[in-house]
Amino acid sequence: MKRLAGHGAGAVLVAVPLGLALAGPLLAGEPAARSASFTLGAGHPLGTDFVGRDVLRQVLLGGRSVVLVALAATALAYLVALPLGLISALTHRRWLEELLMRPLDVVLAVPSLLMILLVATAFPPGASGVVLLVALVSVPDAARIVRAAAAEAASGPAVEALRMQGESWWRIAVGHVGRSALRTLAADAGTRLTGALHMVATAAFLGIGVASDASDWAVMVDRNRPGLLIQPWAVVVPALLVVALTVGANLLVDASTQNRPPHRKPRRP
Template sequence: MKHAWPRYALALGLIAVPLLLALLGPVLAGPAGPRTVSFSSSGVGEGHWLGTDFTGRDVWHQVLLGGRSVVLVALTATLLAYLVAIPLGLTAALTRRTWLEEALMRPLDVLIAVPSLLLVLLVAATLTPGPAGLTTLAGLAAVPDAARVVHAAAVEISSRPAVEALRMQGESWWRTAIGYVARSMRRALAADAGIRLTGALYLVATAAFLGVGVEPDAADWAVMVDRNRTGLFLQPWAVVVPALLIAALSLGTNLLFDVALQERWKGAKR
């Protein structure tokens, strides 16, 4: 554990800044100030810590407001994906009817072949932009991969003698699936959760960057990167700061899950 503290500290440091900005930023932002000259890199002396963007809005004010949409949508989409994937994967793994397992899992193989971003773009073309629609799309796009992970882990656990003993004792499906199988695959789910959350962040940020599911003038980190990239060399902070915050949250999440799982594995081996 002692050797893991530097990596824990790094992971928590990477996660803390974007999370705090996402949670407390809207409270600290206050009302928007008057707009000034677009693409200004003026500093503290003129009241703009990070200058102004291409429409003359204060970049720091937009950074404070722009994290909540990205973080909350990604977290909610990940939770939604598991709410669908866990029952689906468990049902397919524990059923004794081959046809039912095939009927549940084979359509997911087809969906996996379709890039998730393309799926989001196709569906979002018919929807009104908004966080609810983007959350639903990102969550459902993650279901096929998450369900396959759940299914693979549950198949291995369901072959153990303990599961057969529970069946012979007449235990209910819920007791067997949730009480034993789901609890036994917590490590696999924890390992997958970091990947799934990072994927949701990437998908939500990319969709927002492309203008899908988010209003083009919304206070959103990904939208900030998109609308200010043409003035990158005139006002780099309007692009670099939100991009670094998204990257820090993704890297920190993966690192935190990796370190935690490695330590638990070492502890279990001892």
């Protein structure tokens, strides 16, 4: 029952912001004439923002640049971190492990905000640049998690037996070691998505890859803060959508990785 409740609550919380990110631009319609800043009513269900645009339309348009960029950055980070972590866990060559992991430790030593500022100059502006930037910042930590999760299985007798049988590295790494670390990686994926959302929002706050008046949930929260007490919906609604996606993703992961209770056969009378 607890697992079902976690799955249900997580699915609902994830479905709302994800659905708005995918279908919102199709429902936004044509832009209306601008009104006064931070007003309520007058044909605007959620009021107007700091430049007089309809907040509801901005909410429908602003999810794609946050949600899809964070999802793409998380997927790209694992696409790079998985082979790095698995190779490091399975190799018997110390020099190869040092060659793979020590540069990642150097990147980890640099604060993520400073890394964003330094690397942003090397990437082109736009969503693709933010995806590459967030993925680059996320790879070192994700690779260390993969290596730590796979280390125990990689040093076990099953791996030695598979090597003696002449199994390919791909089958050993993915078929056995990767599957044994799947639960840990699934739990880390929720945290990694949360971190990606935070970094995407930080990049938007700093104006990296996103215009200062763009239709973006993170930009809406930042730019509409001066009118929070006058017209709160311009800040509260996009902030709640980001929080819902973060909490929902973690609820789904937690519910999926919980141990199932053992099945007991009923006693015969």
